[in-house]
Amino acid sequence: MTSTSGGYYVPHGSHWPIIGSIGLFVMLQGFGNYLNGDGIGGTIMLVGFLILLVMVFGWFRVVINESEAGTYNTQVDRSFRWGMSWFIFSEVMFFAAFFGALYYARVFSVPWLGGADPGTNEVLWSGFEAAWPTNGPAQLGGEFNLLDPWKIPALNTLLLLSSGVTITLAHWALKKGNRGALVMWMLATIALGATFLGFQVYEYQEAYSSHYNLTLESGIYGSTFFMLTGFHGMHVTLGTIMLIVITLRCMKGHFTADRHFAFEAVAWYWHFVDVVWLGLFIFVYLL
Amino acid sequence: MLVTKAKRLLATLAGWAASVYAGGASAEYALNLRPGVTPISREAYDLHMLIMWICVAIGIVVFGAIFISIVKHRKSKGVQPAQFHESTTVEIIWTVIPFLILIGMAIPATKALVAMEDTSNSDLTIKVTGYQWKWGYDYIDDGVSFISSLATPKEQIFDMQQKGENYLLEVDNPLVVPTNKKVRLLITASDVIHAWWVPDLGMKKDAIPGFVNEMWFEIDTEGTYRGQCAELCGKDHGYMPIVVIAKNEADYGKWLSAQKTASDAVAAAAEREWGMSELLERGEKVYNTSCAACHQANGEGVPGAFPSIKGSAVATGPSGDHLALVMNGKAGTAMAAFAGQLSDVDLAAVVTYQRNAWGNNVGDLIQPAEVKAAR
Amino acid sequence: MSTATAHDTHHEHHPGGLLRWVFTTNHKDIGTLYLIFSLVMLFIGGAMAMVIRAELYQPGLQFVDPQFFNSMTTMHALIMVFGAIMPAFVGLANWLIPMMIGAPDMALPRMNNWSFWILPFAGLMLVSTLFMEGGAPAGGWTMYPPLVLQTGDAFPFLIFSVHLLGISSIMGAINIIVTIVNMRAPGMTLMKMPLFVWTWLITAYLLIAVMPVLAGAVTMLLTDRFFGTSFFSAAGGGDPVMFQHIFWFFGHPEVYIMILPAFGVVSQIIPTFARKRLFGYSSMVYATASIAFLSFIVWAHHMFTVGMPLTGELFFMYATMLIAVPTGVKVFNWVSTMWKGAMTFETPMLFALGFVVMFTIGGFSGLMLAITPIDFQYHDTYFVVAHFHYVLVTGSLFSLFAAAYYWLPKWTGNMYDEKLGKLHFWLSTIFVNILFFPQHFLGLAGMPRRIPDYSVQFAEFNQISSLGGFAFGLTQLLFVYIIWKTVRGGAKATDRVWEGAEGLEWTLSSPPPYHSFETAPEVK
Numbered sequence A: 001m002t003s004t005s006g007g008y009y010v011p012h013g014s015h016w017p018i019i020g021s022i023g024l025f026v027m028l029q030g031f032g033n034y035l036n037g038d039g040i041g042g043t044i045m046l047v048g049f050l051i052l053l054v055m056v057f058g059w060f061r062v063v064i065n066e067s068e069a070g071t072y073n074t075q076v077d078r079s080f081r082w083g084m085s086w087f088i089f090s091e092v093m094f095f096a097a098f099f100g101a102l103y104y105a106r107v108f109s110v111p112w113l114g115g116a117d118p119g120t121n122e123v124l125w126s127g128f129e130a131a132w133p134t135n136g137p138a139q140l141g142g143e144f145n146l147l148d149p150w151k152i153p154a155l156n157t158l159l160l161l162s163s164g165v166t167i168t169l170a171h172w173a174l175k176k177g178n179r180g181a182l183v184m185w186m187l188a189t190i191a192l193g194a195t196f197l198g199f200q201v202y203e204y205q206e207a208y209s210s211h212y213n214l215t216l217e218s219g220i221y222g223s224t225f226f227m228l229t230g231f232h233g234m235h236v237t238l239g240t241i242m243l244i245v246i247t248l249r250c251m252k253g254h255f256t257a258d259r260h261f262a263f264e265a266v267a268w269y270w271h272f273v274d275v276v277w278l279g280l281f282i283f284v285y286l287l
Numbered sequence B: 001m002l003v004t005k006a007k008r009l010l011a012t013l014a015g016w017a018a019s020v021y022a023g024g025a026s027a028e029y030a031l032n033l034r035p036g037v038t039p040i041s042r043e044a045y046d047l048h049m050l051i052m053w054i055c056v057a058i059g060i061v062v063f064g065a066i067f068i069s070i071v072k073h074r075k076s077k078g079v080q081p082a083q084f085h086e087s088t089t090v091e092i093i094w095t096v097i098p099f100l101i102l103i104g105m106a107i108p109a110t111k112a113l114v115a116m117e118d119t120s121n122s123d124l125t126i127k128v129t130g131y132q133w134k135w136g137y138d139y140i141d142d143g144v145s146f147i148s149s150l151a152t153p154k155e156q157i158f159d160m161q162q163k164g165e166n167y168l169l170e171v172d173n174p175l176v177v178p179t180n181k182k183v184r185l186l187i188t189a190s191d192v193i194h195a196w197w198v199p200d201l202g203m204k205k206d207a208i209p210g211f212v213n214e215m216w217f218e219i220d221t222e223g224t225y226r227g228q229c230a231e232l233c234g235k236d237h238g239y240m241p242i243v244v245i246a247k248n249e250a251d252y253g254k255w256l257s258a259q260k261t262a263s264d265a266v267a268a269a270a271e272r273e274w275g276m277s278e279l280l281e282r283g284e285k286v287y288n289t290s291c292a293a294c295h296q297a298n299g300e301g302v303p304g305a306f307p308s309i310k311g312s313a314v315a316t317g318p319s320g321d322h323l324a325l326v327m328n329g330k331a332g333t334a335m336a337a338f339a340g341q342l343s344d345v346d347l348a349a350v351v352t353y354q355r356n357a358w359g360n361n362v363g364d365l366i367q368p369a370e371v372k373a374a375r
Numbered sequence C: 001m002s003t004a005t006a007h008d009t010h011h012e013h014h015p016g017g018l019l020r021w022v023f024t025t026n027h028k029d030i031g032t033l034y035l036i037f038s039l040v041m042l043f044i045g046g047a048m049a050m051v052i053r054a055e056l057y058q059p060g061l062q063f064v065d066p067q068f069f070n071s072m073t074t075m076h077a078l079i080m081v082f083g084a085i086m087p088a089f090v091g092l093a094n095w096l097i098p099m100m101i102g103a104p105d106m107a108l109p110r111m112n113n114w115s116f117w118i119l120p121f122a123g124l125m126l127v128s129t130l131f132m133e134g135g136a137p138a139g140g141w142t143m144y145p146p147l148v149l150q151t152g153d154a155f156p157f158l159i160f161s162v163h164l165l166g167i168s169s170i171m172g173a174i175n176i177i178v179t180i181v182n183m184r185a186p187g188m189t190l191m192k193m194p195l196f197v198w199t200w201l202i203t204a205y206l207l208i209a210v211m212p213v214l215a216g217a218v219t220m221l222l223t224d225r226f227f228g229t230s231f232f233s234a235a236g237g238g239d240p241v242m243f244q245h246i247f248w249f250f251g252h253p254e255v256y257i258m259i260l261p262a263f264g265v266v267s268q269i270i271p272t273f274a275r276k277r278l279f280g281y282s283s284m285v286y287a288t289a290s291i292a293f294l295s296f297i298v299w300a301h302h303m304f305t306v307g308m309p310l311t312g313e314l315f316f317m318y319a320t321m322l323i324a325v326p327t328g329v330k331v332f333n334w335v336s337t338m339w340k341g342a343m344t345f346e347t348p349m350l351f352a353l354g355f356v357v358m359f360t361i362g363g364f365s366g367l368m369l370a371i372t373p374i375d376f377q378y379h380d381t382y383f384v385v386a387h388f389h390y391v392l393v394t395g396s397l398f399s400l401f402a403a404a405y406y407w408l409p410k411w412t413g414n415m416y417d418e419k420l421g422k423l424h425f426w427l428s429t430i431f432v433n434i435l436f437f438p439q440h441f442l443g444l445a446g447m448p449r450r451i452p453d454y455s456v457q458f459a460e461f462n463q464i465s466s467l468g469g470f471a472f473g474l475t476q477l478l479f480v481y482i483i484w485k486t487v488r489g490g491a492k493a494t495d496r497v498w499e500g501a502e503g504l505e506w507t508l509s510s511p512p513p514y515h516s517f518e519t520a521p522e523v524k
């Protein structure tokens, strides 16, 4: 082990990254084959995913052990914080691409198709009127109905916002060294997140039911709706898993009142997911 | 002044270079932008020359300074390095001066752009549709429409024959327009993005499937002007030229009425019963111009990209399905909907041909009337 | 819990053999891996360019069919951009940033290993599409729909390799930023950092901001093709042009990602060989930041012909033109650094000088392209091809050559062969101009880009360009030979290596110790 520059921890070689790369590669290779209609693709993809899982477990185990062994000084801690912040920034930009698509469709492409632009409507799509939501001039996916934002989505907004509060309460408890409250608030946060996901699944089922007939194929509205809420849902799922891991660590007695980067990182992530949801609620459901 | 002197020297050099290549009879033609034949193209040309010379001038100053440093401020001459650095004044100067130069460029550029984008008050509107890999023209007000595709024979492309003067820049049915009239184009595409560009007209515009773009030109000199598709559109992107013939008003009128007569004849042809051999003969021609680019002349396609028609289940199955596929295309693939591109006769002929060529021998035939009914 | 530490002390430093390179967390090892990878990719991408130039040697179809030609163009660009140029700069960052700021290593060494080791897999996936049914992607590196949706079996692998390359870049960039903000030696304030470090800090920020956007864009392509979404299809209310907006929101910053570190390299080299301080350090920093800022608001200059509203065209024209100002500040600074210096002309300096002159030529043609009414004429012609090869080849690539010669003695402890280096410079410079300068003429005369065959009037210049291309390609074999020779041996380099060199990396031995600064140096 090499510890230099005032104890900055520089780990020696690690086999986890290469396992991660292989896992990613196998998974995507399998997924590609699956999409191309190759029978064995799905299995390959699963194998890759499992390799990836093993990597995640293994790598985090090492890091957690090192952390608990006190290997990381405050400078290392700062590195982690910066790293996590920039990672979240990259996620923000990923969502920005989809929000951008939504914005472009609503402000530019649909109005052009519907008439504001002289030629397009007249020559190609006469009869199509610009409106939002729309499944486009060719009515892709057929008639659909909208989900009422003031039902499940509003409830989900409430759930996520409260989970933001509970995780903050958990953080305060951790800082005060109150383990019991910490674990309780964490469990509450997980419960809220899981309930959110449950509702989200339920809402998707509703949407796909013949009553609503709102699917991924429902033109640009369906596309933006499901891509934005879908990627958000995946992030909530990931966030919930992260919360579970952190809760387990809290139960094992990890973290101290002043050193608990992992906890904070997950909390940041959870807040990020929360904020994205607010954007979704406003721009996808309400407006 | 040094700058003007150097500029003159450069101009001489450029002129010399140009004359060297004049050997190819194309003189300046092959070196620089063409002034073209519309007010817009000339404006673009002037603007191009202006900006280019400004850049050359700045280049001479900057490269000149580098050159002087290299020659004079070298260690081998025993110079001691000066120690100056950081000077706010200098920094401001070399921020402000380029900024002013840019404003000087932006003013004429803005003027030109505003003029180019003004498509109002046109005399004639033509709809242009990009297909993989040909152009469709629709004279909206006159009811004339046709498809324009590459006329260069395959033999020239594969070096089996001497290349012609207009190699790759020749089409079967050129776009004909009147001179001194403001022609407005409505540009769109049926499959992928193409771009309609004739350098002499000074403008290019993308043809975007599902959307319509506008552009205009007003040609003041009779003649033939050639251009090409300018947006990558797949395999034969390099083989979808554009030819525009500008005629004076009288000649244009004559051409237009001839076109109308011809299209009446096509309509009439669709009314009658066709025999097998004439359908096959016509079908082969249509196949070679419209389908062979993908499905190949031998009908075997390109494995993995374009399916074989020879022995294809569709081409040997029920004729109605075959016709429907050709007319409506297959969404999400390169197989386009040909209903809008081909006449009833041509569709009937090409389907009949596919069903009976390369050993498909289905034996049935499709009448233009059936196609008409299927529309 | 002492198992981790105990475990650590067991095997000291690196496992031997191949596994050392696979498991390594050392910034120098990883830097070397990046550099080797990018050199390999340069040759693969370059070989494809040779196919392009061979087919274009004369009109008519001689060697390849048009579909394959388009694949070559597409793959050439993807490999050069994502495989050669970007990883090469990341390699330099890995090698140099810790040494320049007085750090023991990168901030997140294990993640550093991962960001590299994703690359070969991504590259493999991309290159393997060449052998798939329907051929490699042939829709251009810009991947515009609907054309790209016509790709054969290669399609999902194109998308996934872009995802992988993106993940790798984001992780690499995060690591670089964190290293720079958190690992500087005491006294190394931000405004004392070498310019190379500064340019990379800003580049890394650009990377994190735009790579996810590219990932989003290609994800939408994937769902449009396989899951029935209609982001880019008018029938469903989407728009193919929407892809272009999202792509270029990534794409334009991307081109600065490929040039800002080059600016950094040149700003290190010129003062060294002029033996004179950089004229305006702080204005260089501000200029870099301004370029980065502007790069976010100019993207649509690649789309002047798609039919934007007039106001949009004007806005993007003005914003694009503005970039000439901060870039000018940089050029003028380099020139005034040389002015009244005491210059010598070792190979790195030659390449840096070549960079300044030829990048500026590329910048001028960029400025011409920015003028919307005339971009209508230039767009999608070889004039554009000439522009971006001047900024990318004589810009980015030349700066990489300069960097290699400049720091190779530091890295290996051996001097490279100066005679051969100079020969490499002169041959490269002569041939690269024969290769790309005539392409300006071709574009102005009306030759579209991305075509395998052209009308006879373009024959002469294409022939000249191809000959220049072959010669330029062969010349690069010399580069490989020089590196190989230097790694094997040669005159021993001093720690300082260059008489005028300033900076922490020159205080280390040549080659430097495995962990750069075990104890942080004092920076006054």
Ligand code: HEA
Residues within 6 Å of the ligand: B055, B058, B062, B098, B099, B101, B102, C142, C255, C256, C258, C259, C301, C302, C320, C321, C323, C324, C325, C327, C328, C329, C331, C359, C360, C361, C362, C363, C364, C365, C366, C367, C369, C370, C371, C375, C378, C379, C380, C384, C387, C388, C391, C392, C395, C396
């Ligand atoms: C390293 C990469 C790089 C760099 C640095 C640049 C720099 C610039 N580029 Fe370029 N560009 C590309 C890579 C790059 N580009 C690529 C790859 C494409 C094509 C993509 C594709 O379609 O495949 C492209 C295409 C491209 C287009 C689209 C063309 C088209 O398709 O129609 C435009 C249009 O505005 C443009 C403009 C510019 C400008 C204004 C700059 C400016 O940054 C240049 C600024 C520099 C100077 C101006 C010179 C120095 C300044 C002075 C000496 C000061 C004084 C000068 C004046 C006042 C004039 N570029």
Ligand code: HEA
Residues within 6 Å of the ligand: C042, C043, C044, C045, C046, C047, C049, C050, C052, C053, C073, C074, C076, C077, C078, C080, C081, C085, C139, C140, C141, C142, C385, C389, C392, C393, C397, C435, C449, C450, C451, C452, C469, C470, C471, C472, C473, C474, C476, C477
């Ligand atoms: C990022 C950097 C980068 C670099 C370094 C290069 C380097 C080169 N490029 Fe590239 N190019 C692009 C980025 C780059 N290019 C992009 C973005 C496009 C647009 C793609 C698109 O339209 O989608 C493009 C497109 C492009 C075209 C236009 C294709 C078309 O429109 O159809 C051409 C044509 O001449 C070309 C040529 C070359 C050549 C000759 C080199 C040379 O500099 C290469 C030199 C290197 C070598 C040759 C390798 C080393 C040597 C060997 C392999 C040994 C063997 C040598 C011989 C057999 C002679 N490039």
Ligand code: CUA
Residues within 6 Å of the ligand: B130, B131, B133, B193, B194, B195, B229, B230, B231, B232, B233, B234, B236, B237, B238, B240
């Ligand atoms: Cu049509 Cu290119």
Ligand SMILES: [Cu+2]
Residues within 6 Å of the ligand: C251, C252, C255, C298, C299, C301, C302
């Ligand atoms: Cu750009």
